[in-house]
Amino acid sequence: MRRAIRLFLFMLAVALPALALPGGARAQELVADSSRHLVAITTGFVGTEVLLFGATEGRGDVIIVVRGPTRTEVTRRKGRHGGIWINEAEVRFTNVPSYYWLASSKPIDKLLRAEALDRHGIGVEHLAFATSKKIGERDLAGFREGLLRNKVKDGLFTTKPRDIAFLGDRLFRTTIYFPANVPTGPYTVQVFLVRDGRVAGAQTVPLNIAKVGIGADVYHFAHTSSALYGIFAIVIALAAGLLAGVIFRKV
Amino acid sequence: MQIYLPIAEISLDVFLLLAMGGGIGFLSGLFGVGGGFLMTPLLIFIGVTPAVAVASEANQVVAASVSGVFAHMRRGNVDFKMGAVLLAGGLTGSSFGVWLYSLFRAMGQLDLVISLSYVAFLGIIGSLMLAESLRAVLRRRTPGAPRRKLHQHTWMHGLPFKMRFRKSKLYISALLPFSIGFFVGILSAIMGVGGGFIIVPAMIYILGMPTITVVGTSLFQITFVTANVTFLQAVNNQTVDVVLALILLLGGVVGAQFGGLFAGRLPGDYLRLLLGGFVLFVGGVIMFNLVVTPDDIYSIGRVAGR
Numbered sequence: 200m201r202r203a204i205r206l207f208l209f210m211l212a213v214a215l216p217a218l219a220l221p222g223g224a225r226a227q228e229l230v231a232d233s234s235r236h237l238v239a240i241t242t243g244f245v246g247t248e249v250l251l252f253g254a255t256e257g258r259g260d261v262i263i264v265v266r267g268p269t270r271t272e273v274t275r276r277k278g279r280h281g282g283i284w285i286n287e288a289e290v291r292f293t294n295v296p297s298y299y300w301l302a303s304s305k306p307i308d309k310l311l312r313a314e315a316l317d318r319h320g321i322g323v324e325h326l327a328f329a330t331s332k333k334i335g336e337r338d339l340a341g342f343r344e345g346l347l348r349n350k351v352k353d354g355l356f357t358t359k360p361r362d363i364a365f366l367g368d369r370l371f372r373t374t375i376y377f378p379a380n381v382p383t384g385p386y387t388v389q390v391f392l393v394r395d396g397r398v399a400g401a402q403t404v405p406l407n408i409a410k411v412g413i414g415a416d417v418y419h420f421a422h423t424s425s426a427l428y429g430i431f432a433i434v435i436a437l438a439a440g441l442l443a444g445v446i447f448r449k450v
Numbered sequence: 451m452q453i454y455l456p457i458a459e460i461s462l463d464v465f466l467l468l469a470m471g472g473g474i475g476f477l478s479g480l481f482g483v484g485g486g487f488l489m490t491p492l493l494i495f496i497g498v499t500p501a502v503a504v505a506s507e508a509n510q511v512v513a514a515s516v517s518g519v520f521a522h523m524r525r526g527n528v529d530f531k532m533g534a535v536l537l538a539g540g541l542t543g544s545s546f547g548v549w550l551y552s553l554f555r556a557m558g559q560l561d562l563v564i565s566l567s568y569v570a571f572l573g574i575i576g577s578l579m580l581a582e583s584l585r586a587v588l589r590r591r592t593p594g595a596p597r598r599k600l601h602q603h604t605w606m607h608g609l610p611f612k613m614r615f616r617k618s619k620l621y622i623s624a625l626l627p628f629s630i631g632f633f634v635g636i637l638s639a640i641m642g643v644g645g646g647f648i649i650v651p652a653m654i655y656i657l658g659m660p661t662i663t664v665v666g667t668s669l670f671q672i673t674f675v676t677a678n679v680t681f682l683q684a685v686n687n688q689t690v691d692v693v694l695a696l697i698l699l700l701g702g703v704v705g706a707q708f709g710g711l712f713a714g715r716l717p718g719d720y721l722r723l724l725l726g727g728f729v730l731f732v733g734g735v736i737m738f739n740l741v742v743t744p745d746d747i748y749s750i751g752r753v754a755g756r
Binding site (some may be wrong): 243271273274279283284285341342344345348413414415417422428429432433439441443444 | 451452453454455456457459460461509510512513514515516517518520521558559562677680681682683684685686688690692693695696699703707740741743744746747748749750751752
């Protein structure tokens with residue numbers, strides 16, 4: 200509760216100067232920030248929420264897009280061969296955000312035209328992925344939909360924009376949810392101010408998602424000094440096995 | 451209580467993992483089987499990727515088998531010469547197996563290969579266990595059934611590179627234990643098992659080793675082969691989750707002690723009948739998952755290697 204009050208006071212502090220400035224002055228049209236700039240994945244991590252808030256100068260609608268680091272995703276299609284389902288074809292999509300989250304104060308197609316949505320990558324249908332292979336348009340659409348469906352199933356893509364709550368006309372807030380399997384790395388949170396069918400202002404809020412603590416050390420160790428990690432894993436197992444043998448022999 | 455597994459990259463309930471380790475450990479104490487062939491499918495059922503399940507389970511088998519080796523060594527039940535030949539085959543086979551594993555992973559067919567291997571082996575072992583225990587149950591009811599001949603000469607005794615294994619009182623071709631070790635090594639790498647369920651019957655029925663040296667010698671080879679698999683998986687695929695292996699191990703050692711306590715008190719033949727049924731059931735579930743139309747024929751994966 201106290202945290203909420205502090206946050207609200209902070210929001211006011213952010214918003215008040217914007218409110219105090221006369222219209223037409225060269226004020227920042229949009230200010231936004233998040234409750235955290237680092238999401239730490241610790242041993243007990245089960246997913247978390249991050250509060251995103253801000254204020255707009257004058258009327259307007261807000262769209263928020265959160266993206267994880269891009270990576271290459273392999274999408275595979277199964278087919279039935281000899282009675283069992285086997286991966287029979289694959290397409291590699293590059294430039295796929297590992298996480299994609301979207302919120303809007305109104306349905307996005309009512310705020311911006313398709314070209315603008317494409318340009319800013321607002322909405323999963325408007326994301327441009329590059330593919331590795333030449334394959335037919337219809338086949339490709341199937342793979343693309345398969346990719347999106349799996350990402351939604353894993354809780355990493357949001358297809359239906361989430362709500363943004365306005366307090367009065369100017370203060371807005373929303374909550375971003377990151378599931379337990381959230382990919383790590385630098386994230387970008389883009390906040391767009393939309394007025395009269397065009398983007399009137401934009402701001403990027405930095406956000407980092409990183410593994411910390413023992414889990415992070417283990418992961419780092421396994422990926423940077425793989426051979427040493429392998430030996431370490433064997434030694435631990437040998438020690439644990441011998442220790443267990445000794446303990447239970449005495450019992 | 452959820453715990454985030456750093457390599458598997460998912461959160462799982464610690465108590466669920468401990469219970470799984472304990473349950474499989476109990477079975478291994480009761481029947482003297484390693485349990486890897488049941489643990490790996492269970493891990494896959496609860497959402498661990500097959501790649502991580504196989505590699506981490508190999509790591510756990512190292513721990514589960516090493517204390518057994520020392521116990522058998524103290525009693526003088528390890529045939530080191532036989533163990534060394536088996537191990538030479540095992541190290542070659544497991545290295546080849548890890549190479550195959552990386553190859554299938556790059557092709558996107560690893561999950562299929564793991565599943566098919568499990569269906570085949572769980573099916574065979576389950577059926578053999580059922581048949582054997584049924585025979586035992588029947589034999590008990592009809593005393594005086596004929597016993598099988600202990601030692602028979604076959605084509606295998608004509609193979610070259612004959613070696614004398616004093617401890618096991620055998621004079622056989624080194625190619626035999628080497629090939630058995632090689633074959634089990636491949637299985638160890640691809641299925642994340644120690645392979646005791648293959649190597650023990652192979653030593654008894656193919657090599658004709660005396661039962662007393664079989665268990666200790668097989669554990670000796672299993673410890674080194676699974677250590678080799680752990681090392682190579684860590685280097686090539688980064689799929690060994692030490693945290694997962696340790697939690698399973700913790701449950702496993704406790705479960706195995708209790709299993710050992712019960713081993714002499716329960717009717718063994720009927721228990722083997724149950725275990726055989728359970729093994730067939732697990733194999734059946736994996737088979738069913740391969741045959742049934744998937745919810746989504748599209749799946750996604752990260753680019754192999756990274």
